[in-house]
Amino acid sequence: MAKKQESTTVEATKIDARIPAGPLAEKWSTFKATQKLVNPANKRRLDIIVVGTGLAGASAAASLAELGFNVLNFCIQDSPRRAHSIAAQGGINAAKNYQNDGDSVYRLFYDTIKGGDYRAREANVYRLAEVSNSIIDQCVAQGVPFAREYGGLLDNRSFGGAQVSRTFYAKGQTGQQLLLGAYSALSRQIGKGAVKLYSRYEMLDVVVIEGRARGIIARNLVSGKIERFFAHAVVVGSGGYGNAFFLSTNAMTSNASAAIQMYKKGAYFANPAYAQIHPTCIPVHGETQSKLTLMSESLRNDGRIWVPLKKEDAEAIRAGKKKATDLSEDERDYYLERRYPAFGNLVPRDVASRAAKERCDAGFGVGNTGLAVYLDFSTAIDRLGENTIRSRYGNLFQMYDKIVDENPYKTPMMIYPAIHYTMGGVWVDYELQTSIKGLFCIGEANFSDHGANRLGASALMQGLADGYFVLPYTIQNYLADQIQTPRMSTELPEFEQAEKDIHTKIEKIMKIQGDKTVDSIHRELGLIMWDFVGMGRNKAGLELALEKIKAVRHEFWTKVYVPGVSVDLNVELEKALRVADFIEIGELMARDALMREESCGGHFREEYQTPDGEALRNDEEFSFASCWKFAGEGKEPELLKEALDYEFIHRQQRNYKA
Amino acid sequence: MEKSINISLKVWRQAGPKVKGEFETYKLDNVSTDNSFLEMLDILNEGLINHRKEPIVFDHDCREGICGMCSLYINGHPHGLDGETTTCQLHMRRFKDGETITVEPWRSAAFPVIKDLMVDRGAFDKIIQAGGYVSVNTGGVPDGNAIPISKVDADEAMDAASCIGCGACAAACKNGSAMLFVAAKVSQLALLPQGRIEAAHRAKVMVAKMDELGFGNCTNTGACEAECPKAVSISHIARLNREFLSAKFKD
Numbered sequence A: 001m002a003k004k005q006e007s008t009t010v011e012a013t014k015i016d017a018r019i020p021a022g023p024l025a026e027k028w029s030t031f032k033a034t035q036k037l038v039n040p041a042n043k044r045r046l047d048i049i050v051v052g053t054g055l056a057g058a059s060a061a062a063s064l065a066e067l068g069f070n071v072l073n074f075c076i077q078d079s080p081r082r083a084h085s086i087a088a089q090g091g092i093n094a095a096k097n098y099q100n101d102g103d104s105v106y107r108l109f110y111d112t113i114k115g116g117d118y119r120a121r122e123a124n125v126y127r128l129a130e131v132s133n134s135i136i137d138q139c140v141a142q143g144v145p146f147a148r149e150y151g152g153l154l155d156n157r158s159f160g161g162a163q164v165s166r167t168f169y170a171k172g173q174t175g176q177q178l179l180l181g182a183y184s185a186l187s188r189q190i191g192k193g194a195v196k197l198y199s200r201y202e203m204l205d206v207v208v209i210e211g212r213a214r215g216i217i218a219r220n221l222v223s224g225k226i227e228r229f230f231a232h233a234v235v236v237g238s239g240g241y242g243n244a245f246f247l248s249t250n251a252m253t254s255n256a257s258a259a260i261q262m263y264k265k266g267a268y269f270a271n272p273a274y275a276q277i278h279p280t281c282i283p284v285h286g287e288t289q290s291k292l293t294l295m296s297e298s299l300r301n302d303g304r305i306w307v308p309l310k311k312e313d314a315e316a317i318r319a320g321k322k323k324a325t326d327l328s329e330d331e332r333d334y335y336l337e338r339r340y341p342a343f344g345n346l347v348p349r350d351v352a353s354r355a356a357k358e359r360c361d362a363g364f365g366v367g368n369t370g371l372a373v374y375l376d377f378s379t380a381i382d383r384l385g386e387n388t389i390r391s392r393y394g395n396l397f398q399m400y401d402k403i404v405d406e407n408p409y410k411t412p413m414m415i416y417p418a419i420h421y422t423m424g425g426v427w428v429d430y431e432l433q434t435s436i437k438g439l440f441c442i443g444e445a446n447f448s449d450h451g452a453n454r455l456g457a458s459a460l461m462q463g464l465a466d467g468y469f470v471l472p473y474t475i476q477n478y479l480a481d482q483i484q485t486p487r488m489s490t491e492l493p494e495f496e497q498a499e500k501d502i503h504t505k506i507e508k509i510m511k512i513q514g515d516k517t518v519d520s521i522h523r524e525l526g527l528i529m530w531d532f533v534g535m536g537r538n539k540a541g542l543e544l545a546l547e548k549i550k551a552v553r554h555e556f557w558t559k560v561y562v563p564g565v566s567v568d569l570n571v572e573l574e575k576a577l578r579v580a581d582f583i584e585i586g587e588l589m590a591r592d593a594l595m596r597e598e599s600c601g602g603h604f605r606e607e608y609q610t611p612d613g614e615a616l617r618n619d620e621e622f623s624f625a626s627c628w629k630f631a632g633e634g635k636e637p638e639l640l641k642e643a644l645d646y647e648f649i650h651r652q653q654r655n656y657k658a
Numbered sequence B: 001m002e003k004s005i006n007i008s009l010k011v012w013r014q015a016g017p018k019v020k021g022e023f024e025t026y027k028l029d030n031v032s033t034d035n036s037f038l039e040m041l042d043i044l045n046e047g048l049i050n051h052r053k054e055p056i057v058f059d060h061d062c063r064e065g066i067c068g069m070c071s072l073y074i075n076g077h078p079h080g081l082d083g084e085t086t087t088c089q090l091h092m093r094r095f096k097d098g099e100t101i102t103v104e105p106w107r108s109a110a111f112p113v114i115k116d117l118m119v120d121r122g123a124f125d126k127i128i129q130a131g132g133y134v135s136v137n138t139g140g141v142p143d144g145n146a147i148p149i150s151k152v153d154a155d156e157a158m159d160a161a162s163c164i165g166c167g168a169c170a171a172a173c174k175n176g177s178a179m180l181f182v183a184a185k186v187s188q189l190a191l192l193p194q195g196r197i198e199a200a201h202r203a204k205v206m207v208a209k210m211d212e213l214g215f216g217n218c219t220n221t222g223a224c225e226a227e228c229p230k231a232v233s234i235s236h237i238a239r240l241n242r243e244f245l246s247a248k249f250k251d
Helices: A024-034 A055-067 A105-115 A122-142 A174-192 A257-264 A297-301 A311-318 A335-339 A349-361 A378-384 A386-404 A459-482 A493-512 A518-532 A539-559 A571-595 B037-050 B122-131 B151-161 B168-172 B179-191 B199-212 B223-227 B235-250
Strands: A047-051 A070-075 A195-199 A201-209 A212-220 A226-230 A233-236 A275-281 A304-308 A373-376 A413-422 A439-441 A624-629 A638-643 B004-013 B022-032 B100-104 B113-115
Touching: A024 A122, A024 A459, A047 A055, A047 A212, A055 A070, A055 A174, A055 A195, A055 A459, A070 A174, A070 A201, A105 A122, A122 A174, A122 A459, A174 A195, A174 A459, A174 B122, A174 B151, A195 B122, A201 A226, A201 A233, A201 A257, A201 A493, A212 A233, A212 A493, A226 A493, A233 A257, A233 A459, A257 A439, A257 A571, A275 A297, A275 A349, A297 A386, A304 A311, A304 A335, A304 A349, A335 A349, A349 A373, A349 A413, A378 A386, A386 A413, A439 A459, A493 A539, A493 A571, A518 A539, A518 A571, A518 B037, A539 A571, A571 A624, B022 B037, B122 B179, B122 B199, B151 B179, B168 B179, B168 B223, B179 B199, B179 B223, B179 B235, B199 B235
Parallel strands: A047 A070, A047 A233, A070 A195, A233 A439, B004 B100
Antiparallel strands: A201 A212, A212 A226, A275 A413, A304 A373, A373 A413, A624 A638, B004 B022
16 A cells, blocks of 8 residues: 555656646646736747647637637538547536535535546646636626526536536537537638638648747548648647547547647647446447447436346347347346446546446347446436437437337437547646647647546547636646747748658658558457457556557558548549548557556556455556657657646545445 | 349549530449449449549448438439438338439539549538527636527528538529528527627628529428438428528618
8 A cells, every 4th residue: 555645756857848837727727817918919920830720729729719719620521510529428527516415516526536536637637627617607698508408407417437417518418519619710710801711621730940830731531632721839739549449438539640740749648548448338230330320428317337247148138139129127237237336327528438347248238239237217218218318318318219110219228338538648737838839739639638548528528628727727828938949941941840851751651552442451450459459458468459550560561451532632642641640549549558457447457456446546656647759760658757646635445336 | 131133323423623524324234232322333434444444433432321422313312312411321121122223413503523423512601601500719718518409490590510511402493592401500509698799790701602693582382391311391481580680781
């Protein structure tokens, strides 16, 4: 056990997160009261690049433009409204305590820290909880149609990892409505000319001049041309790297390339091993599947998760001889309710996912593959009626029916865990600045607030917190020193070199002309990630994964085939560039997972578990954020550690049982 | 339960916006009926690439029916024949063994073809930029519960707001009108007190922008509602017309 639980003996290379001194609850107001600002006349002279138009990117671009900065906003899709934040279903947390059920900023902070298995920074998480209420107000003002009670006030639902109802929602389409809110604010600024939008563009590199980020290189996805853009500061909100697994709940273009390029230019990559496997996804149907579909966590409010109690019944169901509805109550094992009486079906995602894997591995899984468990609404339908369930989850039930061709009002849904969200990401300090000056990272792309596991309905909260209420302040603390810096020419040698490097890389890929499609290599990588860097990890498996990933990298750079020409619309080339970077992040994930000899949150090392199979942390040695520093192609990256000293919270073994 | 079918595809191929396009026919055997329509196109593309041919370009992203990126006219209907379905949610079990499936891009003057099945829907963004928002800046707004909104209005606003901006309405319309798209946004915001203040002005500028961008007029054929993957109702067009007229009377 740790000698002193609140601190750590980790001998950390001192990475300065620049957290303001003072009591937890006063840090953010102290920062805002003392930070440097930029006056309105100077704002007009400063350019900011924002990459990404999801919740974080769109809210940041809109808010910065409202303040008076010139914003260049890059969008990989044809419209900012299509960023993958749009697919978030269940809701967004805030500490409003509208339900009078005992919620508070502190409790949201505490739940988030605990949910992240004590691997997040206290100061960041407290700030997140603090600004959460303003997000709801902002979205309501924009016309986001949140669900309401008959009296006209806002409604709430419950989510995993909390004992209060603090989740605001808009049917099962909360992400869509919040994104459209941010998109409308962004569109208003585009209409005014304050934001210049570049849609169907992909960032391929960040340009660093004298230690500061001064622009990006991007590819116009329609013409295939490589273009250069200058700015006084660069903000990247490019999302997570879950697609390294090939099959994930991410959108098809979601990628890690912007993050990997930042890493290669010197930004630390933090906690890459922390990936979230979401418990309620539609099970895999076959080898030609292209992506996985999430069923919102909100379903666990009313759905009960079970598998057959007897192995014979599970076998009969897999063979198609029995149906779920044939089993009586006492032939079912509601294993979450059994193992975690206090939280039941609403345990956090990592816990629910591992419990499903445990039952399936033990031979109790259902579906024709045996890799599925039931999510059953019959109790809720009996209690509330089909109409109430339809009004709460109608679109989710419809989505399930379309994909699986079964009516979930009549038979239980089948679900299985799938990769969904990545808590790790580009390292940022309290001001959301990476280890490169002038380069900021927001939303899922950074590592900051979720520790080793993210609670449901917190991603939307973090993305919008960063974009609306944190970055527009903190970036001024940096830009205040840049008002004397004139706009720079994109003819400077650093721009020239960055573009040249990209041309070289593209030509190298085009010239391989091998016999493997990009997707087939990506699929191979995904299988390695799922088998060895997925829900259960161990030393031997991770070492094997590192070997196998090396082989995949070799295969990619010698056998990939990309048709067509590079200076044209070329979807295969786009995918090839992304897969090259997924291979890099896959390796980094395996490396980080191997280094972290403990289990915490979404990172479960089979060697480190309690007798009843729960994650076993090692605070003594591993209470740090691992920050990987690029050391050159083909070289092992350097590990730096940001010590996580818990000043305000007493760390405990996470307990959702009582 | 899984089974497989053999199909023929007639797919629109067009190298660029200014080049003449034509249909090409492809045969595809043993397609699992559990595959989605886009997964079927992935398989076709994988085969084309393996034969050193250029894959078919089409828009898609979330593949769960919410981003609005996928399009495609399938057998004469936007997003295919299934009701309330986007192309990415359409599954091969909806097709028959031996069937010939015709796949075309959106055909609408305001949505020019970029390549093959990919079109430019930037006009929709421009309409929103003209006024599809509530004019509030970040910060300084009242508490979320300060203005109660009746559940009925909030629910109706939500129904309008469920538009995914895919463009099926304009593509389905014989006049190439974007009225359902515009109405969904105008109606959503007009139903809520936050958006009420600018409602008339919003209707006027969004309709003006729609006309300017080359979309046609609405003649109430209802094709848009019938083809909308999110079942947005044409009753919102009636509300748009009311807002539009009241704005014109004030002029």
